[in-house]
Amino acid sequence: MNTLIKRSLVRFTSKSHIFTNQCRSRATKASLLSNQLVDELSGVLGDENVSKAEVIREQHGKDESYHSGQPADVVVFPTSTEDVSLVAQFCNRNNLPIIPFGTGTGLEAGVSAIHGGVCVDLSKMCEIEVNVEDFDCTVQPGVTRIALNTFLRDTGLWFPVDPGADASLCGMCATSASGTNAVRYGTMRENTLNLKVVLADGRIIETAGKGTRTKKSSAGYNLTNLFVGSEGTLGLITKATLKLYGIPEAMVSAVCHFPSVQSAVDTTVQVLQCNIPVARIEFLDDVMMDAVNRYSSMDYPVAPSLFLEFHGSESHVQDQAKAVGELCEANGGSSFQWAKDADERNRLWKARHNAFYASLALRPGCKSITTDVCVPMTELPGNIVSTKEDILASGLKGPIVGHVGDGNFHSLLLVDPSSESELQEAKHLADRMARRAIAAGGTCTGEHGIGKGKRHLLKEQFGDVTMDVMGQIKQSLDPKNLMNPGKVL
Amino acid sequence: MNTLIKRSLVRFTSKSHIFTNQCRSRATKASLLSNQLVDELSGVLGDENVSKAEVIREQHGKDESYHSGQPADVVVFPTSTEDVSLVAQFCNRNNLPIIPFGTGTGLEAGVSAIHGGVCVDLSKMCEIEVNVEDFDCTVQPGVTRIALNTFLRDTGLWFPVDPGADASLCGMCATSASGTNAVRYGTMRENTLNLKVVLADGRIIETAGKGTRTKKSSAGYNLTNLFVGSEGTLGLITKATLKLYGIPEAMVSAVCHFPSVQSAVDTTVQVLQCNIPVARIEFLDDVMMDAVNRYSSMDYPVAPSLFLEFHGSESHVQDQAKAVGELCEANGGSSFQWAKDADERNRLWKARHNAFYASLALRPGCKSITTDVCVPMTELPGNIVSTKEDILASGLKGPIVGHVGDGNFHSLLLVDPSSESELQEAKHLADRMARRAIAAGGTCTGEHGIGKGKRHLLKEQFGDVTMDVMGQIKQSLDPKNLMNPGKVL
Structure with a gap:
């Protein structure tokens, strides 16, 4: 039942x-x-x-x-x-x-x-419906990620997609959000089963069928994934049916420090190549570790580091941690600093999730031009190292942090908002980072989306013909260009 | 590198x-x-x-x-x-x-x-390109699933999506295929990173960007998943970039028999609710087991059964098998019949994959009206039991087999092709099965697609407004309705 x-x-x-x-x-x-x-x-x-x-x-x-x-x-x-x-x-x-x-x-x-x-x-629309034994829920846009997980607390279930911010889940659908757990549980694309959408002319549709909430379907066009990531330019999402997961029997987190960016990222590549199902594998460069120490009162070595988490049965978690530990050691990494109980784990991940604010605190009064790219795994070490060199040469401060298990990394370029030259320099750096990623078989954004900021890069990644196709789809559903105009296209 | x-x-x-x-x-x-x-x-x-x-x-x-x-x-x-x-x-x-x-x-x-x-x-287009360390490949439409896996043999990698037939991989993208391994590895939707597509007017696009092959992206509309499952009605797929996986360290298969359909399916639901990452969990009803025994010279009990497979490290496979074994026993299932080495495993899965031909052999000269639906997990036992009752009442023979880990099952309704009344009865049964699934939050097809056969059911599942939206997208990309007309819409 x-x-x-x-x-x-x-x-x-x-x-x-x-x-x-x-x-x-x-x-x-x-x-x-x-x-x-x-x-x-x-x-x-x-x-x-x-x-x-x-x-x-x-x-x-x-x-x-x-x-x-x-x-x-x-x-x-x-x-x-x-x-x-x-x-x-x-x-x-x-x-x-x-x-x-x-x-x-x-x-x-x-x-x-x-x-x-x-x-x-849409914050006044706050209904939640949970089908406990089916591992799914339907939420309105006023329900945030943390609100859902708080609500689920007694069911033994959780929703793992975690972009850091306590975002609206329907908003996370609209922007195709992902974050630290995506390496194991996928992004919003893989976790959205159905959407209720209001179109430009007020028509209401359900993208997977009326009330459909199956794990798979091959019925008709995949409208669900057309609206996921469309950033409000095709319709307004007013309900999302999402996959849920059982809370793992065991969870263990650890931090490991490395002599170089290359060795930390090489370790990540090897972990994935060994099929080890890590739940999180987050890279922080030395600049970011310094920021985290200062902001969250930690005393980690100021060195390129991996923040790791393992989920599963007790024995499976031990297996995974042992195997990853061996790979870290082989690449010159330190011993693991463990966080086994929930409090320690929360402290560790809170420090990681506050990386944005920690970065801002490195330069009081600054703003961060935060940008992300995603590349194939083998291109990751080169892309991160080259980006760090670029930042160093620019004279700007720019910590790097990444969901490296997905080939996804961010730079937070800290600028004086009153300095036009710093702003231009940072935008130039962000564009170089995106273009390097595109040239390496990557994408100009892994999870932040296009918004109004990356439309020029989207064109470079796709070329005119594919951009025309996106335009045709937009035109067919929103002929007057009223849905969030000036974004994506 | x-x-x-x-x-x-x-x-x-x-x-x-x-x-x-x-x-x-x-x-x-x-x-x-x-x-x-x-x-x-x-x-x-x-x-x-x-x-x-x-x-x-x-x-x-x-x-x-x-x-x-x-x-x-x-x-x-x-x-x-x-x-x-x-x-x-x-x-x-x-x-x-x-x-x-x-x-x-x-x-x-x-x-x-x-x-x-x-x-x-498209069978003359046979290029394969494999990025071994990135776990991805790009194939042209002449490359089939088995051809790719044969080609990959020395790399330690494989492509797990397995609909049974040795289908073209680009064709599998076009129809959103899945099959026995989808419960663990996902369907074509989750495993396709990019597509090269020729549109109705001859324009050529790459759906995820030029040469992009990242694990995730939030750049622009998700055209990849619009074309996956579009069944040739929006464009011709001439290249697909797919995820690959490391061949697991250990693989073990087993068969288990149950006193009732309900107990076999209940076991499946519990396995998933316990987060056990089974690689395959296939249901065969008594009629299907009889057919398999006759066709593949096996001597299984003629009872509702689960065919299982576990992938992982040696110890993780043991853990999984032990946990599933306990759940089977708790539901009245038999002890496992193991298939531990590759030969035994292949024999078991060959028998399972030949279920279609085994069914046809139950009634020489017959044709099978093969249909599939997918429902939320908790609706699965009821849907299968009701479908079996329907088939029994009709007087037709109709084995049932299912990728039950996804809530997906098939009936193979065996009819005399010269009997119009049997044909009508079978079509009526198939429609009832689809309508029951739709009413239970399910879909009229989990993996076979709509083609020309299920267009009336697609309309029932989505309703007029959503069908109009699919029609608008079709119209925008194929205004003359030349791409595989008469299918899907």
Whole structure:
């Protein structure tokens, strides 16, 4: 029998709509939306779910990246898929851009309202439905990764995809997020079973079929994976059915330090070539280790390091750790620093996940131009080493961290936001990193997406003909180009 | 360093083009193609690569299913992507349907030339390129699953997706194939990194970017997974970049028999709920076991059974087998019948893979209406039991076999091809099975695809609005509806 757990969460935090009412009167400057149109929206959604307040609009036009934000003309807070559909119909009728907003934790300006319009904050939609014995759940966009895992605590299940930020799960679908556990559990692409999507004209579809939640299907076009990673440019995701996993019997984490970048990355390549199913294998360079030590009060050696985690039965975890330990040693790595109990493990991974903030703290007042690429495994050592050389030559500080088990790494280029020359230098470095990856059979982004920041690189990676094909698909589903315009294409 | 192995295979068998020259003169009946057009094609591809011979055309209009075949007007044998592009341009110019042909091992009439036109047999394109240390390969459509694995033998790598038939790997992409190993290694969806595709107007694209072969990417729309499973209706796949895996250190297979369907399937559900990473877990009902015994000279008890396989390190394989053995016993299953060495294992899986032919042999002269569905795990026991009851009530013989670890099962309904009433009864049973699956959160096909046979069920599963969306995408890429018309949509 299937145990169905269904509940509507009260969101723990909601930075977005608490100010809605008190701030509405502060709306100012020129807008695509007349007062009459705003009133029309309020009539549909209720006054409390529509805001023209400047502080709200600005909050919603900006993500966690260095990109300058651009506010929408109005922010709405629908409470159901039907509401979202009404908003889409309204925008379609009035030729207004429509920009979905989950938690604003993206890194390529996906929420920036480049051409104004209506921002749709989906955080009030908080339903969760869990099929315990089927290992699946269906969540609305107000449910974040941590909220889901907290909710699942008593079921013995968890959702492993973990980009670090406590992002909306539907937002993670929209951006094809992944993160530290992807090497073992896959990205959002492999973990999304079905999506409910509102299209540009307000039509509502389920991408895998009505209520379908199977592990596989060969029925019709794979619309699910067309919408995963489409960054709000094809439709608004209002529900996602996701795979869940049993919490492993045993979990052990460890840190290991290496004499060189090459030896740490070589170890990673060998671990994968030996079929060892590591759950996490994260690379941090010396600059990043220094930042982590300072920010999280750790005292690791300032050397290229791997943060590892093993999942499985007690004996299988021992087997894996032993085999990886031998490979580390063979490459000149240190002994493992173990984190066996949950507290130690959490401390270790908290330090890793705070790498972004730790980097910023290296240079107070700086901003980070954070960029990621992904390459085939054998190209990884060369790409990381060359990127480090580039950064060194530029004079900028730029820690490197990577989900190296997937061939995916990030650089966090720290710039003085008032220095145009530093900004240009950092953008130039990021472009070089992407072009080197593309030339090596890689991709200009493994998990951050294209947003508005990487559209020139997308063209280089795909070429004109394939870009035309993406354009044709966009045109067929959004002929007026109203869905998050200025992103991806 | 990356070891690149690149070679063009001489195909071991090629049932299709050996008769090309000697049979050309036998072409008869009315055709969409004038002699002038055929001459034009011959001018482009060479005489030896164009055939109007009836025997060739008929061979190419038919797959392994019960569906009646329909021959194309001409069959062509391109030898390069550029050739395929020229054929597509020719068809587009002359408004001719274009039907791709891999090995003809499909089960839903995907190769039937319903509206005539040009069949493109891709078996002369046989290049393989293997990046050994990156665990990936790129194959042309003439390369079959077994040919690739034979080629890989000395590298320590293999490609695990195994639908039973020795199908073309690009054809397996086109139909989103899976099979016995999917529970552990995923389907073609999870194992395809990039595709080269010729579009309806002859344009050539690479779906993940030029030469990209990374494990993940969030760059642009996921065209790769749009073409995987599109069954030739959006484009012709002329190259596929696929993931490879290290051959496991240890592999052990076993068979276990159960007192009831319910107990066998309950065991499967529990194995998955315990996170045991079985490599294969295949269900065969009593009727199928009887067929297997007769056809493959085995002497298994005629009872619902599971065929299992475990992959991993020696100790991990032992752990898995022990845990699964305990679950089997708890559900009333027999002791394991082991197959530990390669010969025994091959004999066991050959018997399993010959289930289709074994079923046909149960009723000499019959045809099998073979159909598959996929459901959430908890719905599996009920769906299989109800399907068996339906078959019993119909008076038809219909063995059931399933990749139950994915919730996917097949019935092989054996009918006298001259009996219209048996044919109708079987089709009615297949529809009932699909509708029951859809109602239970399942899909009308887990791995056989839609072809021409399941289009009515696809509509029921998705509803009109989502079907319209698929139609819009089709329209945007193939406005003249020339790519394998009459399939999927």
